[in-house]
Amino acid sequence: MLIGVPAEIKNNEDRVAITPAGVLELVKLGHRVLIQSNAGxxxxxxxxxxxxxxxxxxxxxxxxxxxxxxxxxxxxPIAQEYDLVREGQLLFTYFHFASSEPLTKAMIKSKAVCLAYETVExxxxxxPLLIPMSEVAGRMSIQEGAKYLEKPLKGKGILLGGVPGTPRGKVLVLGGGIVxxxxAKMAxxxxxxxIIMDISLKRLRYLADIMxxxxxxxxxxxxxxxTAIKEADLIVGAVLIPGAKAPHLIKRDMLKKMRPGTVLVDVAVDQGGCIETCTPTTHEAPTFIIDDIxxxxxxxxxxxxPYTSTLALTNATLPYVLELANKGWQKATEESLALKKGLNIVNGEIVHKGVAEAFA
Structure with missing residues (x-):
């Protein structure tokens, strides 16, 4: 199979979809790999x-x-890539269709085969393909949140760990999954x-044992x-419904219950966000303020x-890439239920329930 790896052109996205080690594994099996110059x-x-x-x-x-x-x-793919996608071409990447109707319509129009990392199950x-980036994002949410609690960055001016004689910072984590x-571990x-919240008592028992x-x-x-948001200094939204939009657990009117300078980090923003007032930002302009929050x-x-993230991601994706390259997407998804669940759009049709429901 002829496999292509373009450079990522989304704002401040420096990851790459395969490492040289991964390329070697494909080439050993007779596949050809195209890498866009400087993609890595x-x-x-x-x-x-x-x-x-x-x-x-x-x-x-x-x-x-x-x-x-x-x-x-x-x-x-972002807008300038839409017209480059060809009918019948297999795209294997994070899509998060439920949060973007323009992307969904563009891929339907392209009649490509869209296999999403985030719904391989x-x-x-x-x-398995969401876990490594969820691990990175979960740890980064505290790293970034702690930074934006600093007063020059409009936070409360709180050091999360405190020092002897001062109170510790308070962190609320919504969702007890990987993120x-x-x-919670980092905080x-x-x-x-x-405080870490979840709707599953079984999961809460597990977390109580390991934390x-x-x-x-x-x-x-x-x-x-x-109740918890009134005292929290940093709130992390970490709710995921595979392939579907995240529910809004914090609504606009609830910001008034928080103290000025509270920091919200919505890790679910690429699935629509679990905080109503959150809209996607970039690494160049990562924050905005509403009601002093x-x-x-x-x-x-x-x-x-990107170095850590690329290694973590490709460690997880490579076995599936090899399976798709060796068998072709049709046979691979017939033989692997995990890969079959990754199919979101095929030849102009939505085939994933969560994506279909997101757009009625």
């Missing part, structure tokens, strides 16, 4: 490293889309007092959320640490 530069991989393992370097993104049977990406219900778990490690003493588990419901809503948080 932001992640620390130079063209000469790809060439040394058998990749062909091509100068433009148009070359990649025009020739490749399967296009590997990190983030969804293992037999145990886990999302929420990693966020606890910094010394903050942490340190400065983490409190709590059932997620409107009353508990409205700082909102951090960067849709590609792991893009800020």
């Amino acid at each position: 530069f932001g992640s620390g991989f130079e063209d000469k490293e790809y060439i040394s393992v058998g990749a062909e370097i091509v100068p433009t993104i148009e070359d990649v889309y025009a020739r490749a049977e399967m296009v590997l990406k990190v983030k969804e 293992s037999a145990d219900g886990s999302l 929420g778990t990693q966020a 606890a490690g910094l010394g903050a007092n942490v 340190p003493a400065n983490v409190t588990t709590m059932m997620s419901n409107q009353h508990n959320i409205e 700082v909102h951090y809503c960067v849709a590609n948080m792991p893009g800020a640490v």
